[in-house]
Amino acid sequence: MTSTPLNFPKTWGKSVSVLFGIMALATISIPAANAAESMSAQRADIHLPVRNYINAFGGPAGVKALINTFVGNVAADPHINYYFAHTNIPHLKYELTQQVCEVVGGPCKYTGQTMTQAHQNMQVTTAAFNYLAQDMINAMDTRGIVKPAQNYLLAQLAAMEPQVVTAKGPLG
Numbered sequence: 001m002t003s004t005p006l007n008f009p010k011t012w013g014k015s016v017s018v019l020f021g022i023m024a025l026a027t028i029s030i031p032a033a034n035a036a037e038s039m040s041a042q043r044a045d046i047h048l049p050v051r052n053y054i055n056a057f058g059g060p061a062g063v064k065a066l067i068n069t070f071v072g073n074v075a076a077d078p079h080i081n082y083y084f085a086h087t088n089i090p091h092l093k094y095e096l097t098q099q100v101c102e103v104v105g106g107p108c109k110y111t112g113q114t115m116t117q118a119h120q121n122m123q124v125t126t127a128a129f130n131y132l133a134q135d136m137i138n139a140m141d142t143r144g145i146v147k148p149a150q151n152y153l154l155a156q157l158a159a160m161e162p163q164v165v166t167a168k169g170p171l172g
Ligand code: HEM
Pocket: 080, 083, 084, 086, 087, 088, 091, 092, 095, 096, 099, 111, 112, 113, 114, 118, 119, 122, 124, 128, 129, 130, 132, 157, 158, 160, 161, 164
């Protein structure tokens, strides 16, 4: 059996692996033959960490539309929708929109709970996390978000996994 980083679903793992591969390649320093080349290599490095994908998501309105599609996917997903049975869905949509807009570089400010606070005592498993990730990938595909922007958001969500997942499922 092949394993993917952080136990993502196959498609997500592949996307994120590709992303990390690209990032690793981008930070390799290439010996330059002269000072001008050296400068441009440095400049390329300096610009790489600055990532702003809000336009690729269609601005804040595009993020709002994405979250609508995403929450619809989650609500229709029998693997995880029971987690949301008692959730105030309009509030959840609002908080998710602010959060995703902010992490992709938009002019929004997330002011909700920390991920630890929001998910404590919820018994979220790795499997549930992965189903939710797939629901987001499907929503981004539906909305026509380009893959580099998708991979960026997925990497951001992956970084929150330790705060969200607090329980083991029957298979670990
Ligand atoms: C990286 C992945 C995730 C992110 C970024 C995320 C983000 C959020 C945010 C922003 C909120 C609202 C917090 C607030 O009201 O202040 C929230 C609430 C919630 N999340 Fe997540 N979440 C993630 C994964 C999951 C997973 C995997 C599940 C379960 C399968 C889940 C279940 C819930 C539920 C049920 C609530 C609502 C709690 C309530 O009713 O107050 N989340 N999440």
